[in-house]
Amino acid sequence: MPEPIIKIRDLHTSYGELKVLKGITLDVYADETLVILGRSGCGKSTLLRHLIGLQKPTKGEIYIKDVDIVRASEDGREEVMKKIGMLFQGAALFNSMSVGENVALPLVEHTPLESSTISIMTRMKLDLVGLAGFENFMPSQLSGGMKKRAAMARALAMDPDILFCDEPSAGLDPIVAVGIDHLILKLKKAFKMTIVVVTHELASVFLIADRIALLHEGEVIFLGTKEEMKNSKDPRICQFLERRPDEEIIDRDKHLSALVGEGYIS
Amino acid sequence: MSLNIKVQTKDQYVLLNIEGDVDLYSSPDVREALLKLTKKKTPTILVNLEKVPYMDSSGVATLIEGLQQCNKYQGRFSLVSLRDNVREVFELTRLDKIFEIHKDVNEALANGSV
Numbered sequence: 001m002p003e004p005i006i007k008i009r010d011l012h013t014s015y016g017e018l019k020v021l022k023g024i025t026l027d028v029y030a031d032e033t034l035v036i037l038g039r040s041g042c043g044k045s046t047l048l049r050h051l052i053g054l055q056k057p058t059k060g061e062i063y064i065k066d067v068d069i070v071r072a073s074e075d076g077r078e079e080v081m082k083k084i085g086m087l088f089q090g091a092a093l094f095n096s097m098s099v100g101e102n103v104a105l106p107l108v109e110h111t112p113l114e115s116s117t118i119s120i121m122t123r124m125k126l127d128l129v130g131l132a133g134f135e136n137f138m139p140s141q142l143s144g145g146m147k148k149r150a151a152m153a154r155a156l157a158m159d160p161d162i163l164f165c166d167e168p169s170a171g172l173d174p175i176v177a178v179g180i181d182h183l184i185l186k187l188k189k190a191f192k193m194t195i196v197v198v199t200h201e202l203a204s205v206f207l208i209a210d211r212i213a214l215l216h217e218g219e220v221i222f223l224g225t226k227e228e229m230k231n232s233k234d235p236r237i238c239q240f241l242e243r244r245p246d247e248e249i250i251d252r253d254k255h256l257s258a259l260v261g262e263g264y265i266s
Numbered sequence: 267m268s269l270n271i272k273v274q275t276k277d278q279y280v281l282l283n284i285e286g287d288v289d290l291y292s293s294p295d296v297r298e299a300l301l302k303l304t305k306k307k308t309p310t311i312l313v314n315l316e317k318v319p320y321m322d323s324s325g326v327a328t329l330i331e332g333l334q335q336c337n338k339y340q341g342r343f344s345l346v347s348l349r350d351n352v353r354e355v356f357e358l359t360r361l362d363k364i365f366e367i368h369k370d371v372n373e374a375l376a377n378g379s380v
């Protein structure tokens with residue numbers, strides 16, 4: 001077994017009283033596509049923010065290429081982050097900059113490249129995501145799917161070897177969504193990238209995943225291949241795959257107090 | 267890690283030998299060497315990539331700049347001796363159609379109007 005490129009060890013985090021991650025241990029191997037599944041609010045985006053050092057855990061370790069990014073110096077962490085691309089859940093383009101300027105930004109900020117080289121690279125990345133010729137558009141002039149692809153081009157600006165994508169196809173029409181999946185497959189093949197994708201789209205999971213991690217209430221309750229997942233008897237996994245809603249539990253008092261506010265006493 | 271660039275001037279062409287990874291930090295050196303040649307309107311530039319184990323998109327963009335400058339004075343710009351993984355980067359970005367690419371210097375010489 002090769003050494004993992006990302007090692008997450010017993011990661012805990014809370015927002016005030018709310019414990020969100022409760023001891024996540026997970027390895028990601030070079031060149032694989034790992035899909036993280038889990039219900040809304042289970043902590044997937046929170047986990048990704050820890051992986052890029054935007055948030056610090058209350059406990060636990062994260063090693064990326066053997067650098068302990070929780071405890072590394074600012075410089076040490078930044079060095080690792082230069083080769084990591086992140087596609088945020090909301091695209092997060094800068095609205096005051098053109099699409100081209102958005103894609104070029106990391107290169108302008110972090111490399112000694114001339115602007116003429118950067119502008120060719122920017123066009124190459126836009127071409128890769130199917131947005132050739134859109135460099136002078138403003139984000140407000142793009143559709144949702146185009147924004148996602150522009151954000152993807154920006155995530156790829158520095159030629160990352162690790163790419164994190166937070167719900168890359170959420171809210172897109174099915175054809176555009178499949179287009180994003182194929183882009184992910186192409187990137188993996190062409191640039192041998194290690195890719196971690198958070199998604200809710202089961203079709204996309206079965207297309208792109210080498211392995212799947214299922215998060216549930218702050219813990220990894222399943223880690224394995226697509227086949228292993230399909231064959232699992234765990235009711236929480238079956239519920240997820242069959243897209244069944246929760247059983248409705250009717251507790252009249254609780255329901256009423258939720259509607260009228262905390263103060264209600266039965 | 268650092269990049270080595272050697273220019274060999276032959277009778278019919280100039281060979282630009284690059285040794286090392288061409289990436290975000292070393293591409294400016296390649297650019298400088300290339301633009302020095304294109305400023306002089308060097309008629310035939312062969313870029314030898316035999317000793318380039320890795321090239322990222324900044325390296326590719328830099329070569330596009332060189333090609334573009336060379337085209338301005340109708341010079342010849344050719345890439346030779348690409349390793350498989352570097353060649354793949356060109357193919358997957360569909361740039362193998364833009365560049366003249368040859369297996370080695372001899373093939374480049376045999377195939378062109380040098």
Ligand SMILES: Nc1ncnc2c1ncn2[C@@H]1O[C@H](COP(=O)(O)OP(=O)(O)OP(=O)(O)O)[C@@H](O)[C@H]1O
Nearest residue numbers: 015018020038039040041042043044045046047089
């Ligand atoms: N900045 C914050 N402050 C306080 N609580 C937060 C903050 N960010 C997230 N949370 C809470 O942490 C939990 C996990 O949120 P997170 O955004 O990581 O979920 P998620 O799995 O990405 O959900 P989704 O699938 O809807 O994107 C949620 O209960 C959320 O309300």
Ligand SMILES: [Mg+2]
Nearest residue numbers: 044045046089
């Ligand atoms: Mg989220």
